[in-house]
Every structure is written in C-alpha cells, then in structure tokens.
Amino acid sequence: xxxxxxxxxxxxxxxxxxxxxxxxxxxxxxxALAAAAATTALAVRLALAARDDLLVTWLGGWRPxxxxxxxxxxxxxxxxxGFATLSGVLAVxxxxxxxxYYESAEGHFQALxxxxxxxxxxxxxxxxxxxxxxxxxLMSVSAYALAGYKSEDPATLQGALHFAVVNTIGxxxxxxxxxxxxxxxxxxxxxxLAGAVPRAPRAVATAAxxxxxxxxxxxxxxxxxxxxxxxxxxVAPAPxxxxxxxxxxxxxxxxxxxxxxxxxxxxxxxxxxxxxSLLVGLGTLSAVAGAALSFAxxxxxxxxxxxxxxHAGIILxxxxxxxxxxxxxxxxxxxxxxxxxxxxxxxxxxxxxxLRSVDEVALRGKGRGLVAPALVLGxxxxxxxxxxxxxxxxxxxxxxxxxxxAGWGRLGPVLLVASVVTGAAVLRATLRIFAGMGPRLPxxxxxxxxxxxxxxxxxxxxxPLTMALPALALLALAAVAGTAPGFADGARAAxxxxxxxxxxxxxxxxxxxxxxxxxxxxAPGERRKATERGAAAALAALALAVGVxxxxxxxxxxxxxxxxxxxxxxxxLRALHTGRVGDSVAWLAAGAAVFGGLAFLLx
Amino acid sequence: MSxxxxxLPWAVAAWLLACGLYGVATSxxxxxxxxxxxxxxxxxxxxxxxVGWRAGATAPVVIAGAPxxxxxxxxxxxxxxxxxxxxxxxTVTALLLALAVQVHERAGTLDPDRLHRLRG
Numbered sequence: 174x175x176x177x178x179x180x181x182x183x184x185x186x187x188x189x190x191x192x193x194x195x196x197x198x199x200x201x202x203x204x205a206l207a208a209a210a211a212t213t214a215l216a217v218r219l220a221l222a223a224r225d226d227l228l229v230t231w232l233g234g235w236r237p238x239x240x241x242x243x244x245x246x247x248x249x250x251x252x253x254x255g256f257a258t259l260s261g262v263l264a265v266x267x268x269x270x271x272x273x274y275y276e277s278a279e280g281h282f283q284a285l286x287x288x289x290x291x292x293x294x295x296x297x298x299x300x301x302x303x304x305x306x307x308x309x310x311l312m313s314v315s316a317y318a319l320a321g322y323k324s325e326d327p328a329t330l331q332g333a334l335h336f337a338v339v340n341t342i343g344x345x346x347x348x349x350x351x352x353x354x355x356x357x358x359x360x361x362x363x364x365x366l367a368g369a370v371p372r373a374p375r376a377v378a379t380a381a382x383x384x385x386x387x388x389x390x391x392x393x394x395x396x397x398x399x400x401x402x403x404x405x406x407x408v409a410p411a412p413x414x415x416x417x418x419x420x421x422x423x424x425x426x427x428x429x430x431x432x433x434x435x436x437x438x439x440x441x442x443x444x445x446x447x448x449x450s451l452l453v454g455l456g457t458l459s460a461v462a463g464a465a466l467s468f469a470x471x472x473x474x475x476x477x478x479x480x481x482x483x484h485a486g487i488i489l490x491x492x493x494x495x496x497x498x499x500x501x502x503x504x505x506x507x508x509x510x511x512x513x514x515x516x517x518x519x520x521x522x523x524x525x526x527x528l529r530s531v532d533e534v535a536l537r538g539k540g541r542g543l544v545a546p547a548l549v550l551g552x553x554x555x556x557x558x559x560x561x562x563x564x565x566x567x568x569x570x571x572x573x574x575x576x577x578x579a580g581w582g583r584l585g586p587v588l589l590v591a592s593v594v595t596g597a598a599v600l601r602a603t604l605r606i607f608a609g610m611g612p613r614l615p616x617x618x619x620x621x622x623x624x625x626x627x628x629x630x631x632x633x634x635x636x637p638l639t640m641a642l643p644a645l646a647l648l649a650l651a652a653v654a655g656t657a658p659g660f661a662d663g664a665r666a667a668x669x670x671x672x673x674x675x676x677x678x679x680x681x682x683x684x685x686x687x688x689x690x691x692x693x694x695x696a697p698g699e700r701r702k703a704t705e706r707g708a709a710a711a712l713a714a715l716a717l718a719v720g721v722x723x724x725x726x727x728x729x730x731x732x733x734x735x736x737x738x739x740x741x742x743x744x745x746l747r748a749l750h751t752g753r754v755g756d757s758v759a760w761l762a763a764g765a766a767v768f769g770g771l772a773f774l775l776x
Numbered sequence: 777m778s779x780x781x782x783x784l785p786w787a788v789a790a791w792l793l794a795c796g797l798y799g800v801a802t803s804x805x806x807x808x809x810x811x812x813x814x815x816x817x818x819x820x821x822x823x824x825x826x827v828g829w830r831a832g833a834t835a836p837v838v839i840a841g842a843p844x845x846x847x848x849x850x851x852x853x854x855x856x857x858x859x860x861x862x863x864x865x866x867t868v869t870a871l872l873l874a875l876a877v878q879v880h881e882r883a884g885t886l887d888p889d890r891l892h893r894l895r896g
C-alpha cells in the first residue's frame with residue numbers, strides 16, 4: 174500500500190507531463206485531483222493501520238540477511254504516515270484552489286504538484302537513508318520549478334534561484350553525511366544504521382550528524398539557514414506556498430527527528446542534552462527571529478513565510494528535546510501548523526485574487542465586505558497564536574508539558590510569545606485590510622518585490638467557491654483534529670514510537686513486535702488549564718494587533734519605549750536579509766561550520 | 777603511498793567543496809554560479825567514490841555462473857549512489873540554467889546583484 178501511495182502520484186505526474194497538453198483542461202484537473210485524492214486516502218489508511226505497529230515492506234521481497242539489510246524497506250509509523258496524509262490533504266487543497274489558475278493551462282502546474290506530493294509521501298514512508306535523500310531531491314526539484322512558475326517576473330526568477338541554490342547546497346551536505354555514514358558502517362538502511370553507528374568511530378558519527386542535520390535544517394529554515402524561505406514564498410503561487418510551508422519545511426524537521434531517534438541516538442540523547450541542546454538553541458533563535466521578522470512585514474506572503482520560520486523553530490525545540498512527550502508535541506504542532514498555515518496562504522491567495530495585491534498597507538480598508546478571505550485570515554491568525562480548539566493549541570499544550578518535564582520550562586514563555594507575535598501579525602493585517610483599522614501610512618515605493626505581487630488569476634465577480642472552500646476546509650480540519658477526543662493520546666503514542674529507535678530497528682531487521690506504547694494521561698484539570706492558556710494567547714495576539722493599529726492612542730511613554738527598542742533591533746535584523754544568494758550561501762557555510770564545531774564540543 | 781592515496785579523495789573533496797562554496801558566495805554571473813554549484817556537487821561524487829575504493833580492487837562486475845573475480849572488488853553500491861547523484865545534479869543544473877536563461881531574457885543581465893531584489 175505504501176509503495177502505491179508513492180507510485181500513483183508519480184505515474185499521474187508522468188502522464189500529465191507527457192500527454193497533458195493534448196487533454197482538455199477539465200480532464201487534466203480531474204486526473205490530478207483524482208491522483209492526489211487517492212494518494213491521500215491511501216495515506217490515511219496507512220496512518221490508521223500504523224497506529225499500533227510499524228508497517229515494514231521490503232521492496233522486491235529483498236529481506237535482510239542476518240544483520241544486513243540487502244534491500245530497501247518502507248517503514249511506516251504513525252508520524253510518517255501522518256506526514257504523508259498532511260501532504261496529501263494540502264496537495265488536494267492546493268489543486269482545488271488552483272482550478273481557476275490560468276497559468277496552469279499547460280498542465281505543468283498539476284504535474285509539478287503531483288511530483289512534489291510523490292516526493293513528500295516517499296519521504297514520510299521510506300526506511301532507507303539514500304531513498305530519503307532521493308525523495309528529498311524529488312521534492313526539492315519540483316519545488317524549485319513551482320517557485321519559479323510565474324517566470325515572466327524577474328523577482329520570481331531571483332526568488333526561485335535563491336531557493337534552488339541554497340537548497341541544493343543543503344542537499345549536498347546531506348549526501349556528504351550519508352557517504353560518511355556508509356563509509357563507516359556499510360549500511361544505508363536506517364534500522365541497520367541505528368545498530369551500527371554506535372560502533373563506528375565517534376568523530377565520524379558526529380561529523381555525519383553535523384552534515385546531515387545542517388542539510389535538513391536548510392529545508393526546515395532554521396536560523397541561519399533560513400534566508401531563502403521568504404523569497405521562495407514571496408514569489409511562488411499561493412497554493413504552492415501552502416505546500417511549502419505546510420509540508421516541505423516540516424519535512425526537514427521530520428528527517429532530523431527520525432534520524433536523531435535512530436541513526437544518531439548516541440549523539441542526541443533525549444532530554445535536550447549533548448548535541449540536542451544545539452537544536453534547542455537554534456529552534457529558539459528561529460522562533461524569536463522569525464516572529465520579529467514576521468511582525469515587521471507588510472507583504473502578506475512574506476509575513477506568513479517568516480511566521481513559518483518561527484513555528485518551525487518551535488517544532489525544532491521539541492525535536493531537539495526528543496523525549497516521547499516532546500516528539501508528540503512536535504508531531505501534533507506540525508500537523509496543526511501545516512493545516513492552519515496552508516489555509517492562511519490560500520487566504521493570502523484569495524486576497525491577491527480579489528484585491529490584486531498582497532500589500533497590507535496599500536490594501537487598508539479595501540477588503541470591507543469580503544467575508545471569506547477575512548474569515549480565513551482572522552480565524553487562521555487566532556489559530557496560529559494557539560487558540561483552542563485548533564490542533565495548534567493541542568500541540569502547544571503538549572509542548573508546554575514536555576518542556577517542563579524535560580527541565581526546559583523556562584523556554585515555554587519565550588516560545589509562547591513567539592507564536593502570539595506571529596498570530597498578532599496576521600490579525601493586524603486582517604484588521605487593517607478588512608476593517609480599515611490603523612493610521613493611514615504613505616504608499617511604499619514599489620521596491621524589490623517587497624510590496625508588489627503580480628496577480629495570479631483572472632478577475633472574478635465574488636469569491637469563487639473553489640478558492641474559498643479549500644481554505645475553510647483546512648481550518649475546519651485543524652479544528653476537527655484539535656477537538657477529536659483521541660488526538661492528544663494518539664500523538665503521545667506516535668511520539669513515543671518515534672523516539673524509540675531501538676524498537677524501530679528491531680521491528681525492521683528482526684520483525685520483533687513493537688512494544689505497546691505507555692503514555693501518561695493528562696493530570697486532572699490539565700486540559701482545562703491548557704485551553705485557558707490557549708485562549709489567553711489568542712486574546713493577547715488580538716490585543717497586540719489592535720494595540721499596534723491604534724498606537725497613536727497609546728500613552729507616549731509606551732510608544733517611546735517601543736520606538737527605542739523595536740525599531741533599531743528590527744532594522745538591524747532586516748538589514749541582514751539582503752536577498753543576495755551569495756550572502757545566504759556564506760551564512761549557510763559559516764552556520765554549518767559553527768554547528769559542526771559545537772556538535773563536536775557538545776556531543 | 778597507499779596512505780596518501782586513501783586520504784587523497786577526502787582532501788580533494790574538501791577542497792572542491794570549499795572552492796565551490798566560495799565561488800557561489802562571490803559569484804557575479806549566474807552561469808558561473810551554476811557551474812560553481814556543480815563543483816560543490818562534484819565533491820559529493822568524489823566522497824562517494826572514495827568510500828567505495830579499495831587498494832588493488834577491480835571493477836565490480838559479477839556474472840551469474842562465472843567464477844567471481846580474484847581479489848577485492850570496488851563497492852558497487854556507492855557507484856550506483858554516485859550515478860543517481862549525477863542524475864540529480866544534472867536535473868538541478870538544467871533547471872537553474874533554464875532560470876538563468878529566463879533571467880537574461882527578462883532582466884537583460886546575468887549579474888545576480890543587478891536583479892530586482894527581494895529584501896528583508
């Protein structure tokens with residue numbers, strides 16, 4: 174079943190690529206949608222089947238001989254299948270949303286989305302390190318092409334180039350680390366590596382950890398590897414952005430979590446010790462920097478892109494701590510964030526479609542009476558801040574608990590503030606665009622693609638249902654996941670399985686049954702407390718948004734402090750984002766060198 | 777001699793990686809930039825081949841029924857990985873060069889610094 178879920182979108186993409194131009198538009202859309210929907214259904218079935226077991230398939234029947242994995246395995250657990258499901262849902266939403274896109278007339282858009290989906294699904298299901306790399310590259314290359322889709326605009330080309338160059342270097346780092354691991358152990362199967370790496374020389378294991386982690390963290394947009402992300406999101410079509418932020422960025426985090434639990438278990442002990450503290454530090458830095466940069470944006474898609482950096486940072490903290498509870502938090506948070514962020518990007522696409530711009534300042538008050546986009550962005554902003562009943566709130570509650578249990582409780586408020594600030598940024602834009610709040614600001618010069626965005630669709634009267642529905646459906650799914658009674662417990666069980674690399678290896682190599690997950694239930698009153706905290710976070714985000722919009726009415730002392738602290742620091746931070754490919758690569762090289770050095774010191 | 781030979785691939789790969797990264801970071805021409813990126817990728821080819829190299833080994837050709845080669849053979853897996861990597865590299869290079877052609881057509885320049893830039 175797993176193999177079909179990978180082959181199906183690949184075959185459909187190949188079909189559309191070869192014959193798409195001979196088919197009428199509706200047939201191409203039907204083929205793409207059917208393939209994506211069928212893939213999603215398969216992923217859901219896999220996720221349900223993998224609740225209590227790790228599903229192992231040796232492709233071609235090449236089973237392991239003794240302790241050597243001769244063939245290539247698919248090893249599907251709840252987190253991997255859940256990731257595939259999230260990717261499928263976002264792909265379906267993106268395809269429905271883009272039914273009205275005239276650029277996709279040649280059928281390339283649908284084919285690229287399907288290729289991208291195949292890469293994501295394979296990435297979630299594979300149990301082999303080299304396959305992981307191949308699916309990683311498949312997803313990357315189709316993403317580069319999607320980012321550069323509106324190729325008439327030079328800014329688009331620049332953003333796509335930036336994205337492709339930086340991520341290709343990241344992939345090269347992954348491959349170098351993989352080659353070191355193979356050289357030291359002779360293994361590529363993740364399960365076999367889990368047994369072999371502790372016996373390999375410590376220095377090789379640490380160097381491989383540094384290379385592989387940096388490579389995947391480029392995709393996860395951790396600071397200082399994040400410079401490409403906002404440019405790629407600013408220029409890509411809105412539905413592609415939903416896939417980038419919702420599924421591709423978490424893919425990097427998923428790989429780090431999976432490999433740290435199995436291959437690098439000796440380098441990254443649970444609890445955020447050793448090199449794990451490095452991941453926690455990078456995650457915190459990303460969460461704070463991403464939130465500040467997000468709040469400083471007026472280009473709606475860049476605002477959302479920087480908030481993705483912030484939320485990926487929050488998930489990275491949980492991945493670095495790597496306890497069962499923290500992994501559960503990472504999985505639940507990634508699912509909630511993926512759905513909500515997907516909806517928000519589609520909301521930005523709705524704004525672009527109806528108002529022909531995504532500049533928050535220029536659109537002040539122009540969106541009055543647009544119900545669907547206002548609803549998507551407003552509710553999405555609250556959900557981003559962690560409002561119940563959305564799955565982001567469940568993830569936040571699990572994370573809070575995990576941080577306290579692992580002795581990182583002091584980080585809790587920092588991460589909470591980061592998510593509140595990103596939510597506030599979205600709410601500020603929503604209130605400004607749809608309620609006309611905030612002072613009138615001078616029109617920005619149209620410079621550097623910072624405020625401009627060419628429309629992607631033909632005008633229409635009213636908001637087309639095919640564009641509004643996917644966004645609202647994603648939000649509804651996030652709410653359903655957050656309210657489902659078994660969601661938190663399911664995430665706990667999945668997280669406990671994800672970090673148990675020993676059981677994973679034994680199941681894959683020797684068919685030893687997976688031990689039943691023992692999870693601790695909520696303490697009495699804990700759920701209510703988490704709900705209250707989520708509601709307070711959402712209210713704080715709303716208050717911050719309104720406070721900034723009505724800042725002229727604030728007492729002068731508050732405004733003076735804000736001006737002295739906020740303005741210089743955000744200017745310094747933004748000045749680092751020059752948009753030059755060379756600068757990003759220099760940051761990447763320096764960051765990887767420092768990361769590797771610290772990994773040796775801490776590991 | 778053998779010690780030099782067994783370390784040579786790593787040294788050259790590290791050199792290629794550093795050169796390529798420097799080239800990408802300082803490039804003023806998109807075609808040059810893409811070629812520098814290929815240099816970065818070629819360092820991975822070298823590491824993969826170096827991992828599979830054995831002193832005095834022959835090519836890993838195994839024919840069913842025929843007697844196996846006398847003495848050691850090079851590791852065929854890394855060679856397969858390297859070939860896959862070459863294909864991936866070629867795809868990325870082709871895509872990037874296509875983007876560079878588009879840039880030249882639309883913006884009339886190949887200097888990444890003279891492009892319409894996205895900042896902050």
